[in-house]
Amino acid sequence: MTLREESMTLFSESERVPDATLQGYTRSNRMLRSQIMEEASLRVCAGHSIKNPVCFVALCTKTKPFSRSRTWASFSTLTGADLVIWEQIAGGCVVPMAFENEWPFTVFDPIEPHVDHTAEVLERRMRSFFSTHRYRKIVAAFLPRKAQRALLSRVCAGMGIELAIVPTPLQWAQFMRLMPSRRMAGKKSRWYVQTHGPSMYAPLCHPIVREWAQKEINR
Numbered sequence: 001m002t003l004r005e006e007s008m009t010l011f012s013e014s015e016r017v018p019d020a021t022l023q024g025y026t027r028s029n030r031m032l033r034s035q036i037m038e039e040a041s042l043r044v045c046a047g048h049s050i051k052n053p054v055c056f057v058a059l060c061t062k063t064k065p066f067s068r069s070r071t072w073a074s075f076s077t078l079t080g081a082d083l084v085i086w087e088q089i090a091g092g093c094v095v096p097m098a099f100e101n102e103w104p105f106t107v108f109d110p111i112e113p114h115v116d117h118t119a120e121v122l123e124r125r126m127r128s129f130f131s132t133h134r135y136r137k138i139v140a141a142f143l144p145r146k147a148q149r150a151l152l153s154r155v156c157a158g159m160g161i162e163l164a165i166v167p168t169p170l171q172w173a174q175f176m177r178l179m180p181s182r183r184m185a186g187k188k189s190r191w192y193v194q195t196h197g198p199s200m201y202a203p204l205c206h207p208i209v210r211e212w213a214q215k216e217i218n219r
Helices: 025-032 035-047 070-075 118-132 148-159 169-178 190-196 207-218
Strands: 054-059 082-087 093-096 137-141 162-166
Touching: 035 093, 035 118, 054 070, 054 207, 070 082, 070 207, 093 118, 118 148, 137 148, 137 207, 148 162, 162 207, 169 207
Parallel strands: 054 082, 054 137, 137 162
Antiparallel strands: 082 093
């Protein structure tokens, strides 16, 4: 199947399954290994085209389309890089921003219980995507303790792709000093409360993270 990002439809109406089969705690394992998500990965890989030598990667969000989330609203202003959402929960797909409005990415439920073989599926699909689309460099934004750091590092090392992940440990330490009133276990800084509300913890939305990512893209 040949697709063009400018005029694409990943699945026709007749090919789609009920949205409910892609949603909910009890269906997450099935969704990860579902034929629909596997086929979606293959079609995205076939339909994507490289527009920049650098690819920027960050995780998906509960908000869909992803660009409406606070995190991706910030990252969408990055220049000089193709933007790719790592839909790491349940569906396990690599989703270029041009595909964010495509079914099934508009309906999956990003809620994850413990899912066996998640890393295996993610790594296989990540390798497939980046072996088909050979970027000179990948820049990623993950929180320090995210397991995706190690997985993406392993993929890039095995394929000989330059990788930069922000924030670095030093940058994270600098970030924490910027937020002296913030406490990991409870109180949020005034900036977090005003920007995201007292129940949200989203440091990747901070403008300085975008600044670090842009510098790595420009290197």
